[in-house]
Amino acid sequence: MSNSSKTVLAVDDDSYGLTFFKVSLARQGYHVYTASSAGEATALLSEHGLDSFHCVLTDFRMPRITGLDLLQWIHERDPHLSTIIVTAQDNTALVKDSLRGGAVDFLEKPVDFNRLLHSVEQGVQKTIRLRKEEQDQIGIRDIASIKGLFVSVSSRVSSRLLYYFRPLHELGGDFLQVMEDRCGKIFIILGDVSGHDVKAAFLSAYLQGVLRGIVEQGDCDIRKALSLCNDIVRKEWSVSNSRQGLSGEYISLSVIALEIDTRNATCRLINAGMPRVNLVDRHGFMSRIDYSDEPLGWNEKNPLKTTTLDIRDYHSIRLSTDGLIDSSESSGVDTFTYARMLLREETVSMLDDVMFLSFRFSDQMSVPSHQPLIYEQYRGDEIFDIDRLQDVWRRSLLVSFAELSEDRLYDFLLCCREAVINALVHGCDSSPEKVASFQVSISQDLKSLRVRIDDPGKGHSFDIEKRIQQLSENGSTHLGLGLIKNLSDNFATENNGTTLVFDFSLAK
Amino acid sequence: MNPLMLSAAFEPKKQSLKLKMRRNLLSTNKDTFVAEFNAIWQQHRDLDWNQLILDMNLTKMVDSIGLNVLQGMISLLRENGRQLTILVSSPSIRKVFAFTRIDQKATVIMREKRPRKE
Numbered sequence: 001m002s003n004s005s006k007t008v009l010a011v012d013d014d015s016y017g018l019t020f021f022k023v024s025l026a027r028q029g030y031h032v033y034t035a036s037s038a039g040e041a042t043a044l045l046s047e048h049g050l051d052s053f054h055c056v057l058t059d060f061r062m063p064r065i066t067g068l069d070l071l072q073w074i075h076e077r078d079p080h081l082s083t084i085i086v087t088a089q090d091n092t093a094l095v096k097d098s099l100r101g102g103a104v105d106f107l108e109k110p111v112d113f114n115r116l117l118h119s120v121e122q123g124v125q126k127t128i129r130l131r132k133e134e135q136d137q138i139g140i141r142d143i144a145s146i147k148g149l150f151v152s153v154s155s156r157v158s159s160r161l162l163y164y165f166r167p168l169h170e171l172g173g174d175f176l177q178v179m180e181d182r183c184g185k186i187f188i189i190l191g192d193v194s195g196h197d198v199k200a201a202f203l204s205a206y207l208q209g210v211l212r213g214i215v216e217q218g219d220c221d222i223r224k225a226l227s228l229c230n231d232i233v234r235k236e237w238s239v240s241n242s243r244q245g246l247s248g249e250y251i252s253l254s255v256i257a258l259e260i261d262t263r264n265a266t267c268r269l270i271n272a273g274m275p276r277v278n279l280v281d282r283h284g285f286m287s288r289i290d291y292s293d294e295p296l297g298w299n300e301k302n303p304l305k306t307t308t309l310d311i312r313d314y315h316s317i318r319l320s321t322d323g324l325i326d327s328s329e330s331s332g333v334d335t336f337t338y339a340r341m342l343l344r345e346e347t348v349s350m351l352d353d354v355m356f357l358s359f360r361f362s363d364q365m366s367v368p369s370h371q372p373l374i375y376e377q378y379r380g381d382e383i384f385d386i387d388r389l390q391d392v393w394r395r396s397l398l399v400s401f402a403e404l405s406e407d408r409l410y411d412f413l414l415c416c417r418e419a420v421i422n423a424l425v426h427g428c429d430s431s432p433e434k435v436a437s438f439q440v441s442i443s444q445d446l447k448s449l450r451v452r453i454d455d456p457g458k459g460h461s462f463d464i465e466k467r468i469q470q471l472s473e474n475g476s477t478h479l480g481l482g483l484i485k486n487l488s489d490n491f492a493t494e495n496n497g498t499t500l501v502f503d504f505s506l507a508k
Numbered sequence: 509m510n511p512l513m514l515s516a517a518f519e520p521k522k523q524s525l526k527l528k529m530r531r532n533l534l535s536t537n538k539d540t541f542v543a544e545f546n547a548i549w550q551q552h553r554d555l556d557w558n559q560l561i562l563d564m565n566l567t568k569m570v571d572s573i574g575l576n577v578l579q580g581m582i583s584l585l586r587e588n589g590r591q592l593t594i595l596v597s598s599p600s601i602r603k604v605f606a607f608t609r610i611d612q613k614a615t616v617i618m619r620e621k622r623p624r625k626e
Contacts (some may be wrong), residue, residue, distance in 0.1 A: 066565065103524075384536075386536060387534070387536050406568070407598065407599045407600050408600075410568050410569050410598065410600040411600045411603070413569065414569055414571060414600065414604070417534075417569075417571055418572055420569060421535065421571075421572075477574040477576060479576065479608065480571070480572035482607070482608070483572060483575075483604060483607075483608075486603070486604075486607040487600075487603065487604075
């Protein structure tokens with residue numbers, strides 16, 4: 001932008017000073033207005049509009065209305081318009097007042113020519129930058145207010161979908177598309193483009209458009225559709241120059257895509273860089289699908305890896321972006337507990353945009369008797385961290401059941417502690433290579449919990465009930481299981497003792 | 509040693525040694541408990557007392573490993589002609605002592621909850 005489009009207003013009751021300013025700045029190409037008083041200045045600004053000016057240069061000491069008063073008048077109406085105060089030498093107090101009042105700079109008389117030009121140029125650039133930022137913010141708010149741009153759900157399947165989206169930032173790359181094609185297949189695409197800015201939002205919208213277009217064409221192969229997106233991100237948008245080195249512009253898309261065929265009871269899954277997906281069975285128990293791949297943009301596989309799930313015995317599927325995991329970890333509660341808090345609209349701390357959803361495969365299967373509250377998988381060596389794990393259960397229960405007595409809370413924690421210790425020590429041999437799962441579910445009537453622990457051990461052949469009854473005077477290696485049996489309700493073992501299940505009434 | 513879990517007070521007139529516990533007794537801190545108990549035992553073993561009073565009023569949880577440690581204490585005291593009295597305030601711990609029959613080998617005294625002042 002040449003200086004000819006930049007306009008400066010010079011204000012001074014001294015005509016020589018005013019002439020100096022006008023001639024000096026005009027020579028540099030500025031369009032200069034002059035005023036010999038603050039009153040004349042305000043009239044000029046009002047007549048032409050403050051947004052017509054890029055900088056105001058004003059003497060401090062003027063009759064009736066000072067330069068500081070003029071500065072205040074301008075600041076109240078347009079805080080982005082840069083103002084420079086010109087003052088006599090050695091007036092430190094005035095300098096401080098000026099800068100506190102919003103002036104961008106001050107000049108001491110006699111004004112040096114080069115100093116004048118530098119100061120005005122800085123002031124002009126600052127005005128231009130601040131006004132542009134304000135326009136950009138308005139644009140961002142306009143984009144963010146468009147409903148359906150980042151979450152789009154087909155009305156034909158919306159009754160089977162429960163989702164939650166809470167952005168931390170005004171714009172970002174999270175999106176959700178739920179579509180049904182002409183063949184009756186359901187496509188759920190949960191995506192997260194890297195970044196939380198206008199660029200991420202644009203890229204997210206672009207990729208959604210590509211995917212939506214492919215699905216609505218009919219007979220969509222979700223693997224091919226995402227492979228196309230992977231190629232776009234990897235080959236067109238994230239390109240290094242081998243001569244110059246890193247470009248600094250790298251983009252990735254984390255995505256979970258489900259292609260659900262309810263007729264054949266199958267679900268094709270692609271998980272590229274997202275948290276693991278969880279299936280919920282008819283009893284409310286979860287199983288984690290231990291499958292994931294790199295985000296799109298990093299992935300060099302063509303075609304992408306997929307897995308097909310048999311969903312005949314499953315009630316629903318649960319997905320989330322990593323924002324849910326990060327925010328729940330920071331809050332010190334389990335992920336599913338945190339999700340329930342969000343659904344109850346409780347005040348929680350968030351680290352990132354959060355999106356999660358649950359999709360029911362069919363309307364025929366009845367609602368499970370229990371809903372997940374805690375679901376974790378622990379490595380065998382996490383036995384040494386049992387106190388920290390217990391603390392997460394404690395906090396999760398306290399936020400879920402404010403009325404729970406301390407007595408009952410510690411009964412529950414002791415049962416879970418003993419059960420998890422048993423699984424990690426005996427089932428996993430305290431090894432980092434082996435994993436046990438621990439889940440707590442709440443009954444529909446909210447009166448009892450159901451705990452289930454599965455470990456990968458070989459199990460045992462002895463009668464556990466007899467062993468528990470024989471708690472001897474010298475203690476017992478099965479003392480822990482005895483504690484669980486006595487403190488809980490309906491304690492049972494399954495799968496040769498590698499699964500423990502017990503209920504826990506909250507009201508006792 | 510700066511004790512983390514136990515502090516001791518010998519009461520010669522009552523012929524008792526009182527230990528106050530400050531933490532839960534769990535698998536993750538039982539080694540600390542044992543080390544501190546042993547140091548106290550060495551100091552007081554030959555003094556004239558016949559009752560060890562273990563004040564667990566601040567303790568909210570004892571797991572199976574902790575119970576085994578208590579069982580070990582009971583056995584050690586018996587071998588030395590002494591007895592254990594345990595003070596508890598947690599109903600959860602009281603229940604656990606009941607069905608593991610620790611309350612048949614040691615005297616367990618439950619602290620009554622004081623009614624709140626209106």
